[in-house]
Amino acid sequence: xxxxxxxxxxxxxxxIGAYFCFLLGIAWWTSRNADNDSYFxxxxxxxxxxxxxxxxxxxxxxxxxxxxxxxVAAAKFSYLQIVLGYVLGYVAIAQVLLxxxxxxxxxxxxxxxxxxxxxNSQKTGSLFFLLSRTLGAAxxxxxxxxxxxxxxxxxxxxxxxxxxxxIIALILIYTxxxxxxxxxxxxxxxxxxxxxxxVLSIIAxxxxxxxxxxxxxxxxSSSPHSQVFFWDxxxxxxxxxxxxSGAFIAIVMTGLDQxxxxxxxxxxxxxxxxxNIYSFTGVMVLVNIFFLSLGALLYHYAQVKGIAIPTKTxxxxxxxxxxxxxxxxxMAFVIGLTAATFSSADSVLTTLTTSxxxxxxxxxxxxxxxxxxxxLRHRVHLAFAVVLLLVILGFRVLNSDAIINAxxxxxxxxxxxxxxxxxxxxxxxxxxxxxxxPAICVASPLVCYLLDENSVAWFGGYKFGFELLMLNGLLxxxxxxxxxxxxxxxxxx
Numbered sequence: 001x002x003x004x005x006x007x008x009x010x011x012x013x014x015x016i017g018a019y020f021c022f023l024l025g026i027a028w029w030t031s032r033n034a035d036n037d038s039y040f041x042x043x044x045x046x047x048x049x050x051x052x053x054x055x056x057x058x059x060x061x062x063x064x065x066x067x068x069x070x071x072v073a074a075a076k077f078s079y080l081q082i083v084l085g086y087v088l089g090y091v092a093i094a095q096v097l098l099x100x101x102x103x104x105x106x107x108x109x110x111x112x113x114x115x116x117x118x119x120n121s122q123k124t125g126s127l128f129f130l131l132s133r134t135l136g137a138a139x140x141x142x143x144x145x146x147x148x149x150x151x152x153x154x155x156x157x158x159x160x161x162x163x164x165x166x167i168i169a170l171i172l173i174y175t176x177x178x179x180x181x182x183x184x185x186x187x188x189x190x191x192x193x194x195x196x197x198x199v200l201s202i203i204a205x206x207x208x209x210x211x212x213x214x215x216x217x218x219x220x221s222s223s224p225h226s227q228v229f230f231w232d233x234x235x236x237x238x239x240x241x242x243x244x245s246g247a248f249i250a251i252v253m254t255g256l257d258q259x260x261x262x263x264x265x266x267x268x269x270x271x272x273x274x275x276n277i278y279s280f281t282g283v284m285v286l287v288n289i290f291f292l293s294l295g296a297l298l299y300h301y302a303q304v305k306g307i308a309i310p311t312k313t314x315x316x317x318x319x320x321x322x323x324x325x326x327x328x329x330x331m332a333f334v335i336g337l338t339a340a341t342f343s344s345a346d347s348v349l350t351t352l353t354t355s356x357x358x359x360x361x362x363x364x365x366x367x368x369x370x371x372x373x374x375x376l377r378h379r380v381h382l383a384f385a386v387v388l389l390l391v392i393l394g395f396r397v398l399n400s401d402a403i404i405n406a407x408x409x410x411x412x413x414x415x416x417x418x419x420x421x422x423x424x425x426x427x428x429x430x431x432x433x434x435x436x437x438p439a440i441c442v443a444s445p446l447v448c449y450l451l452d453e454n455s456v457a458w459f460g461g462y463k464f465g466f467e468l469l470m471l472n473g474l475l476x477x478x479x480x481x482x483x484x485x486x487x488x489x490x491x492x493x
Contacts, residue, residue, distance in 0.1 A: 112422070134391060
């Protein structure tokens with residue numbers, strides 16, 4: 001069947017329900033006899049290939065699935081400059097960070113900061129991660145939940161707060177017990193359906209426009225939106241800004257992010273974890289090319305068919321898939337969006353719980369029984385689910401532009417101090433005054449915000465892009481240097 005089509009809200013919901021049943025089955029199978037070691041590190045028995053494939057869905061989520069294709073008209077293929085930078089960043093993770101974390105046998109990567117600087121630095125790093133990941137996961141889940149709300153629950157008069165509460169409750173059901181041991185396999189399942197969503201969507205557009213594979217390649221390459229490289233140094237999309245920023249974004253949002261590294265640390269050995277990263281890198285570049293190509297084809301289809309482009313470009317893909325491209329495309333979109341919705345938040349609940357228990361509460365120092373640790377972990381897990389719900393509802397009130405920009409800009413402010421802390425710790429032996437480290441980590445993002453807001457006036461029209469992350473890390477490292485001493489004693493007051 002082809003042509004205009006409005007997929008039934010009941011059918012969409014039934015598809016989501018069937019998908020969830022598969023997730024629940026995986027969770028039941030993997031969480032049998034699960035303990036705290038299973039929850040935190042999957043008993044150090046995760047196959048590297050499953051981790052690598054599962055990371056695709058975790059890193060792409062609904063932001064890539066909806067926002068990247070929608071942004072093609074405004075940003076063209078400039079996003080690929082950032083993706084190419086990711087490759088450099090992933091090499092640094094595999095060769096520098098993974099060997100360090102495996103040598104120290106860490107559960108939370110922020111425990112490194114405690115050994116290097118002190119408890120205040122560890123808690124500061126963890127709190128910046130908790131802030132970054134809570135807001136980032138909420139933004140991603142908000143985006144995909146909003147689409148489901150628009151095309152399903154609004155038709156039935158179900159309020160947004162209730163539909164989101166239901167989604168988070170479903171996620172709680174299959175992550176509550178198994179943790180990382182479960183997520184390694186549910187993420188693999190979700191990555192499969194996320195990739196199927198984009199591939200089948202491209203096939204559906206080709207069918208509707210009667211284009212062969214060669215015809216689709218020609219349509220993308222000749223599209224006015226397919227420019228990849230940009231060379232005006234004053235603009236945000238300047239190649240070297242985005243390439244280097246992509247490298248550092250990969251380092252901080254994967255290598256210094258508990259959510260991404262906890263799965264890597266569940267591999268059987270360092271060698272397997274490195275194979276995981278390198279395999280993931282190659283697939284990541286290819287998948288992002290597919291998403292950008294999908295965006296060019298969506299705009300091409302809209303132009304050929306005379307369809308008005310939505311004011312909010314995040315709505316372009318769902319609009320065409322669910323109302324214009326026919327049942328096949330609608331099914332492909334629902335498959336991908338459902339995978340994106342659940343992969344956006346399931347692992348983050350587990351890793352937020354891990355970081356809070358290990359870094360903030362210092363659970364290992366409490367001398368609790370295994371049963372007491374499990375009860376505490378359950379309470380924290382549930383509390384973060386509530387926090388995530390409240391933040392999503394806040395996004396509902398404040399939503400404005402394409403959300404991918406907001407997430408990356410936020411990362412520039414909140415991940416910058418993590419970059420500075422780890423870089424300073426890794427590349428010199430100076431000791432800092434641990435009591436002053438939190439103040440430095442708060443001051444650096446504030447200075448960056450001031451510079452970003454006034455850069456055009458102060459620096460001859462210069463506009464900061466994602467390189468703000470590098471500046472933030474540099475300022476943090478410089479501040480740490482000022483409160484450090486080379487003789488192994490804490491500096492300052």
